[in-house]
Amino acid sequence: MNFAELKGTDERLKCMDSLKEDFSERANRNNDSGEFPFQNFDDLKRTGYTALTVSQEYGGKEISLYELVRLQEKIAEGDGSTALGIGWHMGIIKNLSEKRLWDESLFQFLCEEVKKGAIINAAATEPGTGSPTRGGKPQTTAEKQGQTWTINGRKTFTTLAPVLDFFIVTATLKESEEIANFLIPRSASGLRIEETWDSISMRGTGSHDLILENVIVEDQFLVEKLGKSGQRANGWLLHIPACYLGIAQAAQSHAIKFSQSYSPNSIDGSIIDLPNVRQKIGEIELELMRSRHFLYSVAKLWDESDENKRNGLLPELGAVKHAVTNSAIKAVDLAMRVVGARSLSAKSPLQRYYRDVRAGLHNPPMDDMTINLLAQHAIQVQKK
Numbered sequence: 001m002n003f004a005e006l007k008g009t010d011e012r013l014k015c016m017d018s019l020k021e022d023f024s025e026r027a028n029r030n031n032d033s034g035e036f037p038f039q040n041f042d043d044l045k046r047t048g049y050t051a052l053t054v055s056q057e058y059g060g061k062e063i064s065l066y067e068l069v070r071l072q073e074k075i076a077e078g079d080g081s082t083a084l085g086i087g088w089h090m091g092i093i094k095n096l097s098e099k100r101l102w103d104e105s106l107f108q109f110l111c112e113e114v115k116k117g118a119i120i121n122a123a124a125t126e127p128g129t130g131s132p133t134r135g136g137k138p139q140t141t142a143e144k145q146g147q148t149w150t151i152n153g154r155k156t157f158t159t160l161a162p163v164l165d166f167f168i169v170t171a172t173l174k175e176s177e178e179i180a181n182f183l184i185p186r187s188a189s190g191l192r193i194e195e196t197w198d199s200i201s202m203r204g205t206g207s208h209d210l211i212l213e214n215v216i217v218e219d220q221f222l223v224e225k226l227g228k229s230g231q232r233a234n235g236w237l238l239h240i241p242a243c244y245l246g247i248a249q250a251a252q253s254h255a256i257k258f259s260q261s262y263s264p265n266s267i268d269g270s271i272i273d274l275p276n277v278r279q280k281i282g283e284i285e286l287e288l289m290r291s292r293h294f295l296y297s298v299a300k301l302w303d304e305s306d307e308n309k310r311n312g313l314l315p316e317l318g319a320v321k322h323a324v325t326n327s328a329i330k331a332v333d334l335a336m337r338v339v340g341a342r343s344l345s346a347k348s349p350l351q352r353y354y355r356d357v358r359a360g361l362h363n364p365p366m367d368d369m370t371i372n373l374l375a376q377h378a379i380q381v382q383k384k
């Protein structure tokens, strides 16, 4: 099975359906042991999934945002941690393919590496800044010495740390106080991972600390200076709501299967026929259906727009993340109410969905920032 050889979205979605089953089987076991889901990542690489967003110019499929969110949603139905983790990688490559922010030869080099199975993610969060979306200045520093940069600092929440081949590290340039992104290979001397990830949510993301001690990189690995062009619209971040929608859909599916088979002796048949149960299943469906339509339509809007129009989609992109993530939390809660106390059993996948889905609140953009942006947008529209 190779994703790149399949024709179109439908075939690739079908292919992901079968991988999803494997991820789902492994999810509880990995979650209990706290192990990183290495096997899932081997599968994603082996099947060519991890190269699907590479640009066509460099031999990739450059799949649409719509297709990406559909595929990511399916991965999350099997295992939320795997979906969030690979979503960063897929999205970063998609974003670079679309915006060409880096020197072209370096980008081409990265594409070749990704086609060989390399995995990348951004390490932006730090203990002293909190979420980088709040505008904090990195305490990680980069100092120029001749034609090289020396980088020192600590990053937290470095998702996929156990399998990353490349890290995009934000740092403050000592000489100018500007903020820049550096591309750093795992093999760089002075780079190490400290296994700090003890979260009860998204346990399998391996979001450990990245330590940089006198890491030296060539000048060309300063790939991008940040902060000059204002806030950019980032369609690729829709992999985040897709992840939480997928988790909620898995919760819905579990609740329905449970209700079809659970038959206490106070009733004839199973609880699926009870009005109180059907009410909740209907409410879950309302949340999920609304989320799917909102997510897919904004992803398609992104795909159909030119760069100029895409920048105008900032309010929509934030609104989708806010709406879908909060709906997913509500849907998982309702699914647990359908199942009752058994949903709290350590053996039930619902308690994992419950913990995992909460992480969405702490992925960007944050809810309060989105609401603020929407208020600004509404006021501006009114003025016109």
Ligand SMILES: Cc1cc2nc3c(=O)[nH]c(=O)nc-3n(C[C@H](O)[C@H](O)[C@H](O)COP(=O)(O)OP(=O)(O)OC[C@H]3O[C@@H](n4cnc5c(N)ncnc54)[C@H](O)[C@@H]3O)c2cc1C
Residues within 6 Å of the ligand: 084, 088, 121, 122, 123, 124, 125, 129, 130, 131, 132, 134, 156, 157, 158, 159, 160, 201, 202, 205, 207, 359, 362, 363, 364, 366
């Ligand atoms: C599962 C998971 C995976 C992640 N993966 C990555 C990754 O791969 N790479 C990466 O770089 N990061 C990653 N992150 C980190 C993420 O992007 C956030 O930086 C992190 O979750 C911290 O966000 P926060 O809102 O809790 O933190 P903080 O910004 O510290 O905020 C804590 C609280 O303080 C308040 N607050 C703080 N500052 C302000 C302010 N200026 N204005 C208003 N309120 C404020 C808010 O109410 C907030 O709730 C990941 C996070 C999670 C949960």
